[in-house]
Amino acid sequence: MINNQQYALVDPKLITIDINTTCPYCGVGCGITVSNSANHSSQAVLINGDKNHPANFGKLCIKGKNLADTLDNNNRLMAPQINNKVQKWSRGLDFVASKINQSIDEYGKESVGFYVSGQLLTEDYYVANKLMKGFIGSGNIDTNSRLCMSSAVSAHKRAFGEDIVPMSYSDITKADLIVLAGSNLAWCHPVLYQRIREEKTRRPELILVVIDPRVTASTELADLHLPIKAGQDVTLFNGLLNYLNQNDFINEDLLTSVDKTSGLVQALINAKEDSLHLSSTGLSTKEIAQFYDLFANKNKVVTLFSQGINQSNQGTDQVNGIINCHLVTNKIGKIGCGVFSITGQPNAMGGREVGALANTLASHIEFKDSHLHAALADFWQTDNLATSEGLKAVDLFDAVESGQIKVLWIMATNPLVSMPNHEKIKQALKKCPLVIVSDCVATNDTLRYADVIFPAQTWGEKSGTVTNSERRISRQRSFLQPFAEAKPDWWIISEVAKRMGFSAQFSYESVHQIFAEHARLSAVNNNGSRAFDISAFSDINAEQYQRLQPFQWPQPQGIPIKVSEQNFFADGHYYHDNNKARVIAIKNKQQTEDTHLFTLNTGRNRDQWHTQTRSGKSGILSQRHPEPEVEINQQDASLLNIIDGQLVSITTDDNHVKGQFLIRVRVTKTQRQKELFIAIHWSASNFNQGCVSKFIKANFDLISGQPAFKHSKVSIKPWQTRSEAMLVVKSPISDSLATYQVVQKITGGYCYYLASTESPADLFKRLNDFVLANSNQLVDKSDINVLNASDSIKNYFRKSYFIKDDMQATILVAQQKDDLPQGWISQIFTLTDNIDIKRNILSNDSKHLQIKSTFCHCLRVELKDIEHAIDSGEITVESIRAKTNAGNGCGSCIGDIALKLKQCGV
Ligand code: SF4
Numbered sequence: 001m002i003n004n005q006q007y008a009l010v011d012p013k014l015i016t017i018d019i020n021t022t023c024p025y026c027g028v029g030c031g032i033t034v035s036n037s038a039n040h041s042s043q044a045v046l047i048n049g050d051k052n053h054p055a056n057f058g059k060l061c062i063k064g065k066n067l068a069d070t071l072d073n074n075n076r077l078m079a080p081q082i083n084n085k086v087q088k089w090s091r092g093l094d095f096v097a098s099k100i101n102q103s104i105d106e107y108g109k110e111s112v113g114f115y116v117s118g119q120l121l122t123e124d125y126y127v128a129n130k131l132m133k134g135f136i137g138s139g140n141i142d143t144n145s146r147l148c149m150s151s152a153v154s155a156h157k158r159a160f161g162e163d164i165v166p167m168s169y170s171d172i173t174k175a176d177l178i179v180l181a182g183s184n185l186a187w188c189h190p191v192l193y194q195r196i197r198e199e200k201t202r203r204p205e206l207i208l209v210v211i212d213p214r215v216t217a218s219t220e221l222a223d224l225h226l227p228i229k230a231g232q233d234v235t236l237f238n239g240l241l242n243y244l245n246q247n248d249f250i251n252e253d254l255l256t257s258v259d260k261t262s263g264l265v266q267a268l269i270n271a272k273e274d275s276l277h278l279s280s281t282g283l284s285t286k287e288i289a290q291f292y293d294l295f296a297n298k299n300k301v302v303t304l305f306s307q308g309i310n311q312s313n314q315g316t317d318q319v320n321g322i323i324n325c326h327l328v329t330n331k332i333g334k335i336g337c338g339v340f341s342i343t344g345q346p347n348a349m350g351g352r353e354v355g356a357l358a359n360t361l362a363s364h365i366e367f368k369d370s371h372l373h374a375a376l377a378d379f380w381q382t383d384n385l386a387t388s389e390g391l392k393a394v395d396l397f398d399a400v401e402s403g404q405i406k407v408l409w410i411m412a413t414n415p416l417v418s419m420p421n422h423e424k425i426k427q428a429l430k431k432c433p434l435v436i437v438s439d440c441v442a443t444n445d446t447l448r449y450a451d452v453i454f455p456a457q458t459w460g461e462k463s464g465t466v467t468n469s470e471r472r473i474s475r476q477r478s479f480l481q482p483f484a485e486a487k488p489d490w491w492i493i494s495e496v497a498k499r500m501g502f503s504a505q506f507s508y509e510s511v512h513q514i515f516a517e518h519a520r521l522s523a524v525n526n527n528g529s530r531a532f533d534i535s536a537f538s539d540i541n542a543e544q545y546q547r548l549q550p551f552q553w554p555q556p557q558g559i560p561i562k563v564s565e566q567n568f569f570a571d572g573h574y575y576h577d578n579n580k581a582r583v584i585a586i587k588n589k590q591q592t593e594d595t596h597l598f599t600l601n602t603g604r605n606r607d608q609w610h611t612q613t614r615s616g617k618s619g620i621l622s623q624r625h626p627e628p629e630v631e632i633n634q635q636d637a638s639l640l641n642i643i644d645g646q647l648v649s650i651t652t653d654d655n656h657v658k659g660q661f662l663i664r665v666r667v668t669k670t671q672r673q674k675e676l677f678i679a680i681h682w683s684a685s686n687f688n689q690g691c692v693s694k695f696i697k698a699n700f701d702l703i704s705g706q707p708a709f710k711h712s713k714v715s716i717k718p719w720q721t722r723s724e725a726m727l728v729v730k731s732p733i734s735d736s737l738a739t740y741q742v743v744q745k746i747t748g749g750y751c752y753y754l755a756s757t758e759s760p761a762d763l764f765k766r767l768n769d770f771v772l773a774n775s776n777q778l779v780d781k782s783d784i785n786v787l788n789a790s791d792s793i794k795n796y797f798r799k800s801y802f803i804k805d806d807m808q809a810t811i812l813v814a815q816q817k818d819d820l821p822q823g824w825i826s827q828i829f830t831l832t833d834n835i836d837i838k839r840n841i842l843s844n845d846s847k848h849l850q851i852k853s854t855f856c857h858c859l860r861v862e863l864k865d866i867e868h869a870i871d872s873g874e875i876t877v878e879s880i881r882a883k884t885n886a887g888n889g890c891g892s893c894i895g896d897i898a899l900k901l902k903q904c905g906v
Pocket of ligand 1: 027030056189191
């Protein structure tokens with residue numbers, strides 16, 4: 001059942017008080033203040049940055065700022081369903097509990113799997129992990145954070161003895177040298193990037209090195225950009241380790257905190273060997289020497305890394321390569337020094353804390369810690385504790401496909417889009433006897449394969465805690481009334497657990513009780529042996545939980561709660577048995593291949609989040625990238641006769657994946673030759689060509705299980721269209737209208753971008769017939785106005801249907817994309833002009849149709865203003881900002897000004 005109620009209902013308490021919560025998007029974990037929007041009836045609430053939250057001090061990026069736009073209740077699930085039939089909660093919960101028990105009885109405990117998400121709150125995660133590992137007795141729970149940062153987790157454990165991010169955001173800005181490795185921070189973690197930008201403005205001597213195959217919005221600040229070849233990071237960092245060794249920057253006598261017997265000697269031998277192959281990085285000797293010299297000679301160095309390092313088949317080694325260099329030079333555990341894994345999801349860290357990865361048991365207790373198993377079983381009051389690792393994400397879905405897993409419960413994630421090898425995941429879900437999905441949306445790619453659907457509460461309705469990238473735990477508080485029958489995930493899981501026979505252990509009445517239990521567990525047999533300890537909150541009551549302020553772990557019981565920043569390793573204490581850190585011997589396994597194929601890199605756009613289920617609801621956020629694009633270097637494009645803006649065909653055909661799709665191309669100077677880039681945000685839900693994961697094979701890091709999302713091999717060639725079209729309507733449509741079809745949410749409606757091999761006249765006729773056949777309100781109405789600005793000689797067709805001055809639908813067809821409007825179409829439903837003005841707009845020539853494309857959304861600066869500024873001689877970011885005002889709001893577009901300068905050859 002799909003809801004059509006547009007606006008979310010605000011919690012009545014918001015009328016009198018503001019509510020502090022956190023952003024549901026990235027791992028920066030910005031604090032948000034939500035207020036009553038009594039005077040702003042177009043939105044349910046007002047969203048502002050929380051000035052007192054230490055993660056952002058009031059700042060928000062464009063995604064955070066536009067959260068109020070996403071709070072409608074369209075496409076929400078209203079009630080539980082079994083086999084597409086609405087059921088009462090009790091029936092759905094009974095059914096799932098009995099099916100899980102039946103599967104365990106018939107096929108054993110390993111026949112059940114949970115696939116959960118970094119979108120869950122910590123309390124949801126805790127209960128899911130407890131049910132699987134404590135009571136079902138299997139390790140088969142894994143999270144989509146496996147795809148995001150599990151290589152960092154494995155590397156932390158190897159080097160430090162525990163999964164610890166040692167530093168705080170404030171350390172980043174206290175550094176003398178910041179190295180950004182495999183991270184487009186300006187787009188993926190904008191508020192943190194702005195913090196670096198501000199510090200660099202204040203302290204120009206702060207050096208920024210960016211290691212990234214692409215020129216991105218993050219490279220604009222860089223003093224040195226290293227456009228490394230994909231997959232060569234181990235070689236670069238092993239080369240650095242060798243440089244540090246050969247040039248006496250490693251003083252072994254001072255390495256009192258490093259275990260010199262565990263791998264240091266072999267690591268140095270490997271580093272020397274790899275340094276003979278530095279040319280494979282694609283970097284010049286000068287670039288490499290500059291970087292090594294900076295790292296060696298700056299005292300305070302922070303290396304901040306993300307998916308470009310983690311998402312590789314040697315991701316764990318890549319992270320350890322970075323950590324090694326910090327350990328041997330003592331650039332860790334001090335103010336302004338260290339390694340920082342910045343997480344993609346809002347609560348990836350919370351999942352790590354509770355142990356919801358298949359290779360961790362619970363609360364930073366590992367499966368290998370057999371001496372702690374009895375204490376954990378006793379704490380949970382179970383005699384069925386899992387004692388061996390479960391299946392990590394790729395293996396979990398393989399087990400579904402092979403028939404080992406009979407019951408799969410997916411919570412708050414869309415694996416059909418996000419997992420590699422899309423076709424295999426689809427087959428696995430089709431074959432699985434029972435797929436249960438808990439989600440807040442009524443439709444997405446994965447839900448099509450669900451046998452049981454549970455409606456879960458969404459951001460704004462649910463309540464709990466999240467942990468950001470700097471180990472800071474913050475409350476996410478509710479400010480909306482729960483929609484229809486939606487329930488918190490922890491409640492759904494607990495109710496199933498009770499019905500499976502575990503009433504005593506899952507009898508939570510309030511979410512604060514789960515947080516308190518999670519806090520108590522962190523102290524079990526700990527005594528300082530595990531870094532994760534928040535037992536200071538073991539006795540927290542409902543009122544204290546409601547007032548809980550953001551804090552960093554550790555916070556052990558018995559000492560006052562520290563509000564100051566909590567950093568690790570300043571005392572040289574690590575968490576291996578001998579309390580020393582380990583340098584890990586690694587060696588590059590990635591060969592550079594000379595091939596006619598292109599290497600496909602994937603990543604994110606600034607204004608979208610994952611599969612767009614939330615961010616795609618905002619007309620503003622959808623403006624910048626209305627269609628998916630593949631980026632290609634201009635020399636490659638020229639060799640292949642590919643023209644900027646046309647459609648191209650991407651194909652892959654190896655033994656593991658066979659994929660093909662049509663996509664629009666962006667020709668750029670900023671892409672490395674023989675490498676392509678596609679953002680991950682589109683799927684079958686909004687793009688008839690499907691998702692980019694159809695090109696990604698399940699090639700993963702053998703230690704962490706994290707898939708390699710950045711090195712697929714593909715071919716690209718032009719695809720000839722005869723007609724391109726835009727269809728603008730008020731409600732979404734499900735019909736297939738053309739070979740290429742993608743939908744963009746615009747304010748007040750939807751815009752469909754279409755391309756076809758039909759003539760423009762034929763496509764126009766078909767779309768016109770479709771609009772008339774599907775719009776009851778357009779027939780038999782006396783007040784219909786039709787604006788027709790078609791010119792068949794020039795081969796363009798433009799027709800709008802109005803009721804009075806209110807536009808109902810517009811069809812625009814031309815031979816090529818350039819003859820269609822961009823930019824302003826997203827505002828078409830908000831134009832208040834009278835019909836004559838609209839007629840003038842519609843009948844303008846194609847050049848004048850491109851009148852508006854917003855560049856800076858905060859201050860409404862248009863792309864043409866930026867281009868005019870460049871044309872008139874402004875050639876620096878700052879002078880363009882001064883002239884146009886762009887970037888003076890949330891700052892998200894500052895890096896884009898620099899990118900624009902680069903694209904213009906400045
Ligand atoms: Fe949200 Fe942007 Fe802050 Fe990330 S940087 S938490 S997306 S406001």
